[in-house]
Amino acid sequence: MNWRSVRAIATKDLLEVRKNRLAIWSIFALSCFLSVGMPLLIGLLPFDVGPAGGDLGPFEALTSLLPPALQDLPMGARMVVLMLGYFLAPLFLIIPLMVAAIIGAESFVGEKERHTLEGLLYTPATDLELYAGKVLAGAVPAVLAAYLNFAAYAVVVNLVSAPLVGGFWFPTITSLALAVWVGPAVALLGVAASVLVSTRVETFLEANQLTGLLSLVIVALMVGQGSGLLLLSLPVLLLVGLVLYAADIVLIRFGAAIFSRDRLMARA
Amino acid sequence: MTAAIAADGLARSFGPVRAVDGVSFEVGRGEVFGLLGPNGAGKTTLIRLFAGVLTPTAGSARVLGLDPAVEGSAIRQRCGVLTESPAVYERLTARQNLSFAAEVFGVPVHEVERRVDALLDRFSLGERADEPVGGFSKGMKQRLALARALVHDPELLFLDEPTAGLDPVASRQVHELVAGFRDEGRTVVLCTHHLVEAEDLCDRVGVLAKGQLIALGTVRELSDRLLASSPVVLSFLSPPSDEVARAVAGVAGTSIAGRSDRSLVLSALDDETAARAIEAAVLSGGRLVAAGRREHTLEEVYFALQGEAA
Numbered sequence: 001m002n003w004r005s006v007r008a009i010a011t012k013d014l015l016e017v018r019k020n021r022l023a024i025w026s027i028f029a030l031s032c033f034l035s036v037g038m039p040l041l042i043g044l045l046p047f048d049v050g051p052a053g054g055d056l057g058p059f060e061a062l063t064s065l066l067p068p069a070l071q072d073l074p075m076g077a078r079m080v081v082l083m084l085g086y087f088l089a090p091l092f093l094i095i096p097l098m099v100a101a102i103i104g105a106e107s108f109v110g111e112k113e114r115h116t117l118e119g120l121l122y123t124p125a126t127d128l129e130l131y132a133g134k135v136l137a138g139a140v141p142a143v144l145a146a147y148l149n150f151a152a153y154a155v156v157v158n159l160v161s162a163p164l165v166g167g168f169w170f171p172t173i174t175s176l177a178l179a180v181w182v183g184p185a186v187a188l189l190g191v192a193a194s195v196l197v198s199t200r201v202e203t204f205l206e207a208n209q210l211t212g213l214l215s216l217v218i219v220a221l222m223v224g225q226g227s228g229l230l231l232l233s234l235p236v237l238l239l240v241g242l243v244l245y246a247a248d249i250v251l252i253r254f255g256a257a258i259f260s261r262d263r264l265m266a267r268a
Numbered sequence: 269m270t271a272a273i274a275a276d277g278l279a280r281s282f283g284p285v286r287a288v289d290g291v292s293f294e295v296g297r298g299e300v301f302g303l304l305g306p307n308g309a310g311k312t313t314l315i316r317l318f319a320g321v322l323t324p325t326a327g328s329a330r331v332l333g334l335d336p337a338v339e340g341s342a343i344r345q346r347c348g349v350l351t352e353s354p355a356v357y358e359r360l361t362a363r364q365n366l367s368f369a370a371e372v373f374g375v376p377v378h379e380v381e382r383r384v385d386a387l388l389d390r391f392s393l394g395e396r397a398d399e400p401v402g403g404f405s406k407g408m409k410q411r412l413a414l415a416r417a418l419v420h421d422p423e424l425l426f427l428d429e430p431t432a433g434l435d436p437v438a439s440r441q442v443h444e445l446v447a448g449f450r451d452e453g454r455t456v457v458l459c460t461h462h463l464v465e466a467e468d469l470c471d472r473v474g475v476l477a478k479g480q481l482i483a484l485g486t487v488r489e490l491s492d493r494l495l496a497s498s499p500v501v502l503s504f505l506s507p508p509s510d511e512v513a514r515a516v517a518g519v520a521g522t523s524i525a526g527r528s529d530r531s532l533v534l535s536a537l538d539d540e541t542a543a544r545a546i547e548a549a550v551l552s553g554g555r556l557v558a559a560g561r562r563e564h565t566l567e568e569v570y571f572a573l574q575g576e577a578a
Binding site: 002004005007008009011012015016019020114115116117118119121122123124125126261262265266 | 282316319321322323340341342344345347349351353355356357358359360364368369371372373374400413416
């Protein structure tokens with residue numbers, strides 16, 4: 001594998017994405033909403049303070065995830081902590097997924113639509129190097145975006161909830177695991193799937209729509225958490241991450257194995 | 269010395285369509301070879317097969333001694349390809365386009381900047397090197413694409429319609445470049461619709477029709493094989509009268525193939541008949557100022573071939 005070639009392809013793609021205003025603004029808007037707007041809105045809701053240790057009804061199951069120091073908070077404060085720190089946390093994974101999906105979906109079919117694919121296929125980069133370059137171009141910004149957004153989310157959550165909770169409490173160990181361990185796995189899943197789809201479809205729109213189906217993974221995590229069926233405790237998160245990384249490896253290897261310059265050129 | 273390119277029964281189908289159908293020929297090293305044919309004749313597919321980005325459905329090829337079906341990457345490392353559309357990255361600057369190509373083609377790191385600057389200057393793009401290519405004219409994009417094809421100093425160049433859509437000045441620059449490539453000893457395969465361009469630049473041409481190679485050789489060889497003897501052109505001081513034309517046409521073995529304001533083009537003549545036709549033109553009052561044989565143009569050869577193929 002010629003890594004210089006892989007890096008050149010990834011760098012070129014990142015330069016192109018940087019100049020794609022629509023993509024940048026879409027990512028920025030979603031990031032602002034999920035990392036700043038949403039915690040701000042929930043933190044400022046007038047929750048009833050209620051008694052310490054009072055029952056939270058359908059969200060009571062989530063209370064078991066709270067660290068001991070937060071278990072005796074008044075009901076309203078616990079509700080805010082649960083919403084921001086646990087129930088909505090999986091939603092945050094949409095950011096790496098979306099960044100990965102936008103860049104990945106553009107990878108091959110985008111080049112085809114802009115009539116640059118043929119020039120790329122005439123380079124000496126091997127099929128594997130081309131594929132790896134495209135995956136890298138999606139994965140790096142997706143993971144970076146995940147970390148940056150997590151940092152912004154942590155700041156906003158602490159600022160809006162500190163008066164209720166009585167101090168800074170975020171990130172919790174599970175949210176940290178979600179961001180640091182599961183986030184990159186989701187980013188890779190998005191890239192692997194979108195690049196693969198991008199080699200098989202005719203338009204960027206088609207690729208983007210198909211890749212959008214991956215958000216069902218996030219929805220499943222949220223529903224599991226909210227319903228109490230799959231509480232995202234630390235061991236569960238580690239396991240979810242492992243499963244996702246395994247799926248990433250399978251998907252990337254499969255994508256690289258079926259990648260065909262001939263097939264792409266025949267349809268260029 | 270081995271040929272730069274050797275195709276042996278090379279074929280490629282897309283579903284039921286045979287884009288290239290059993291093509292065999294060789295291109296010598298240092299040769300400028302023209303691939304001619306109408307749209308859909310298989311020229312671009314042939315280049316893709318030689319560059320190893322398409323695999324043949326039958327037959328084989330050797331390019332620079334390598335097999336494109338299994339050593340495509342090594343071949344592309346030594347080839348430059350100018351695609352039919354410039355295929356440049358419009359969101360990037362000219363410098364970024366060339367730097368990317370230099371990196372991916374493995375130009376030594378310490379040489380990238382110097383080589384990119386040299387190409388920007390050579391192709392008169394230096395002043396706008398740091399502007400996004402999207403704002404460039406078609407000619408500038410084509411020059412950038414040519415510069416990109418040369419960034420790794422390739423020994424073999426495939427130029428697919430290099431002057432399509434260019435103005436005459438830009439076309440002339442491209443012609444000078446191709447002539448320069450020949451002087452540098454590079455092998456060039458030129459796909460073109462411009463028959464005058466091919467005639468001026470190419471040592472030999474191959475003519476494709478419906479994926480098959482229907483002719484191969486120099487323009488002279490093809491015209492000798494396909495057409496009758498070269499036409500004789502009689503040029504007059506003033507337009508030749510009908511009487512002059514009748515007198516010339518009356519010479520046995522002569523026919524008038526063309527007539528313009530001040531000339532007659534006679535075909536199918538041996539030298540003896542040509543002398544009698546010239547004499548008849550003068551004796552019938554034609555004010556002849558010049559007479560001589562003219563080689564068939566590539567255009568005449570091409571249309572004769574396409575007529576045969578049809």
